Amino acid sequence: MNTRRLIGLLVLAVFATWIGLRGCMSEPPPPVEAPQPVREAFHAAKPLRTTIEIERAEEDDETDARWLERELRYLLLRGQMRLASAEATETFALRIEIGADREHARLRLIAPDEVIEREQTIPIGKTRLENVQALASTLPSFLHASHASQEWAAFLGTSDPRAYDTYLRSAAELFGPSAQGLTRPVVSRAGARTIERLESLTRAQPRFARAWAALAIAYLSMGGADVTSLSELAESAAERARLLDEGLAEVYAALGVVDLRRNEWIAAQDRLARALSMDSALASAAEGLACLYADAGHLKRSLRLAELAVKLQPRNAGANECLAYASIGTASKDAAEDFVPNASVARVQALAAFLQGDTRAAGRLLRRTMPRAEFEIWASPTLQAAANRRLIPDALRAITQAANDGYIDAATEILCGAALKQPEFVFNRLARLAREGSHTPLRVLWLPNAEFLRKHPRFETTISAAGLMSFWHGSGPPDVCTSEPDVYGCNVRIDSARE
Template sequence: MFRLKLFGSPSLEGPEGRVEGRATQRHRLGLLAILALATDRGVARERVSGLLWPDAGPDQGRRLLSDSVYRVNQAVGGEGVRTEGESLRLDPDRIDSDVARFRAALARGDLREAVAVHAAPFLEGFGIPGAVEFDRWVDAERQRLTRELGQALEGLAEGAADDPASAAIWWRQRGALDPYSSRVALRIMESLAAAGDRAAAVQHAAMHSTLVREDLGLEPDPEVARLVAALRIAPASPVQEGPAPEERPGTEGVRTDPDAPDRPSAGGETRDAPAPARAEPPAPIAERAPAARSPLRGVAPVLALLAVGAAVAVWWSGRSAPAPVGPTSIEARLPLSLVVLPLSDLSPDPEGEWFADGLTDEIITRLSTVPGLRVIGRTTSFAFKGRGVDARALGAQLGVDAVLDGSVRREGGRLRIAVQLIDATDGFQLWAETYERAEADAFALQDQIARATVARLVGSAIAPPAAPPPEADPTAYNAYLAGRFEWHRRTQPSLLAAVDHFERAVALAPTYARAHAGLGDARAVLGFYDYLPPSEAFPSAAASAQRALALDPDLPEPWATLGYVALYHEWDGAAAERAFQRSIELGPGYSTAHQWYANLLYAQGRFGEAEREMRIAQELDPLSLIANSALGWVLYYAGEHERALAQLASVAELDPDFELVYLWRGMVLEELGRTAASLEALRLATKRSPTGIARAALARGLAKAGRRAEAQTLLADLEAEHARGYAPTFEIAKVYEALGQPEEALRWLERAYDERSHSLVFLEVDPQLVGLRSHPRFRTLVERVGFAGSGADGGPP
């Protein structure tokens, strides 16, 4: 039996795992989706080919459809797609779909099963370039299935009328489907109030009213305001009294230190305020209002990208049935999610910022290894640095359950670190502690803070893996933190500075695994951005990563680096995939590993999988410029140009100076034939960062626009630069291709091969090389590189 997944990103899985290759290219997944939603009579062949290949003539459309049916049936080992006269239908005994299971559960009245199966929107993020009618069909079916899901959720909520806490959970899931419905908002409020949580009911009313006013320009139903007024004057229920402060679950034995962070909790309450009564399990992330709606004072530009990843909440939490009802704390919510805000630097030394930032980064890294705990990535965390953001607003915006906040002070060889853990749903403090240690204990402290945080969130049953004994003295550890601080800035000078810091850490502490890992990371990225010749950057990166794993085989970062080197220098896709998967297994919250794995997938033409991995990276670190930009890059390679433009535009809203946005935007616009806009974007990219790649892209754009003299001037500069040291040969080849000189372009590609240019893994998917693909020398080069790809999704068979 093969299982067809259509809720979320589509896929086909068999007894031996996911089906890859031609059978699951974009058009063939579309074919399976159309048939999965058909009646038992099937769908007319003409209807299917018209949806999938609208620009093909009748004969060509019929051939493409027949080939797709053949490819699918070949993959499933039989007639998964049956031909019955002029109609096609799925054989349910060979291919079972989640949509069929959803509707079967509805038919037999098993609403919980139906809700559990409908785990994400139908064909989320999926489309077929140029197939407008198919996209309309998807939208219509998605709306129909969502209505059916809503009816199931309402049935569950109504069935739980005698259990208001459980009813509130079902109603809130229903509200997530239509946050503008005042009818549903009122039912959520009534259930929360009946469960004894009037504060949550009033808070939901405020969020709903803001959504309706800001998004629709309308006033909410007056009944919402009337219910809020009634809740505010109603007497408190004696049954729902909350515990005294010292009895708040999860805070027993925590001392209140005068030097702990003294920022007021949400709403202005002090950290020692008593908790409100909480009768129902706190709502899982998926039940909250859409993230980008609640205002955060002073950080609106920072939050511009959150709407891009609106599906993050559903992806992480799923749609589980309500837990048993009773007095609960944050421990009741699984999976849990957390954001670690940058530690405030209170040190007298103005140069100490890197230490506070590095310690924050290490705490994030440690927490990211905990199974079941979703930790927001570093880039997003640091977007809120020094902003004094309200914890409840962060909870709503990022979809997190808790916020870890604090400060660090270094003076006279001593450390004083104060931290507090805040419940993001109500703004109350779960735990606070102050640590005073010698600076030599910094390494152990970050592990102690991570373990204490997890213990307060989920108890002692789950905790980070025990950290190995510190292999570094304080000076080496400080050098490592300084290296990570520079590595995250990702400029050529900062990466070179990072190498210096990591090398110093290694020299001081040769058995310090994380320092070796950092050195490998820095050298690998220097090679990717062509800041160093590949032959210099990648082998040394691999050596550092291997040394790190010899010292600590469970570090996720060096595994990702080995995958990076296997992909870009050794051109070994299988080895790269194994390394990336091992990194993700060890550190599921390490967003960089997901991003680099996505690079491998789209280099192999596995665009659907690449988009999924890149979205995971984005969800783990929703404000990461590189993760969000790289998603646009994946969409560009997949031929989804309008979606790529929209994605890159979102990144530009976040940071108008991020040069990669303009570089990739220029490439997308070139594919769309918008020459003037493309050149403008490429000039902006070159102005912001005149790297060899940016200048080569501009030269290519000028050549395509017929401005040969300008293109040749830039090209001459790049060739002179290459003669003096190094310039990206792969990009120079593409300039010659645009100038109509294929032989010279191929000569430069062959030179790129001699230099082991990392870009050669994209030979068969780079749209700027289409004009060379049929050339015998190009085919020979592809064979010499030997990088296994599976062909682009939706392309010709």
């Protein structure tokens, strides 16, 4: 009996042990899957980059791509969308694909991980105005841009296809990559035709604000003997545009350049900065602000803006010149060795070489960028006088005659005087420009090795007459004060309210 009980207990113990071991040996439950990360969703406050792809578009067809890129950017900015740079990759992208028939477009919103968040195909009509009107009607809802006006088509300014085409043609010349800029205006038949075209357009479409703004820029792009009158016409056209539409960045860029020409530094800075805040890729605003800072002695600030303007408009003579001054003044590169096929830039670089005593480098720069006949008129006498001081009076007469005959402008005349280290000649020319009400190119005063100008008794008079002291109260003293603290203006008190 006891034996049976013992055997039963033993069997029960073995069974219990087996049950326990089985529980220990069983496979663990599968792990709980981690929740999928929530994908980033687009909303209208996020930065957006844009691309346009046109099937079978000709490589150099301006009407097929670049005009539409400018208009798309304009619409998005007016719709209060944030635009990212083309180089930004970790942002949402709006891709517009236009088919070979040119009558349909596919809109795609692509997330940073290349997933298509939404897409839509729309008819876009046959004319360029119909193309953009279709986009203007679709984009607010497609991008969920409820924070801005839903009537983006009103931003185009006209419903006349011919007027719109005329405007686009002029805008390509004034705002495109081949534009010549505003701070170094030149006389040209193409510029005169652009002005005539826009004047005719504004007469036919007096409420077309964008045409008035473009006309203001066109006036400022034209050089010649009557720059003062052209500036007044530009101001009038810009004010007319502003009355019609206060949201045009080009208006404030034009008004800022007019203020700069009148040495109204604070007003110019405010307007140009406002234009650039409205459109960070507006070359005319970047150019104007870069040259303002170059004239005011803020070469470090000028450098970044000049680089932006030149990137947007590689042929912009004024932006290239101010970039040359800023590069030399900040020692960002050896300007004497960098060959730039632009006459005004080469003259600035030649001046820097003259001031360093490198007459040979200056001669190379001047010979490479000007006709031989013109070189012999004023550049050759300047080079000879730099090597032989006794020839300076003859060189100054040749330079003055070249300016009177129209071979060089006042800025180049001043450069030549500085190259020969003739401060009286330089300050006389600056004073003459001030009396004529013309903008005085003070940037020459801030170059390295130009201490003879900053130490001259007339330096203080010139700076005071130009009104720079009041500007420095808000923006701070010129950069040269770091190494030359005794220069006039370095002890200016900064207005904390404006700072």
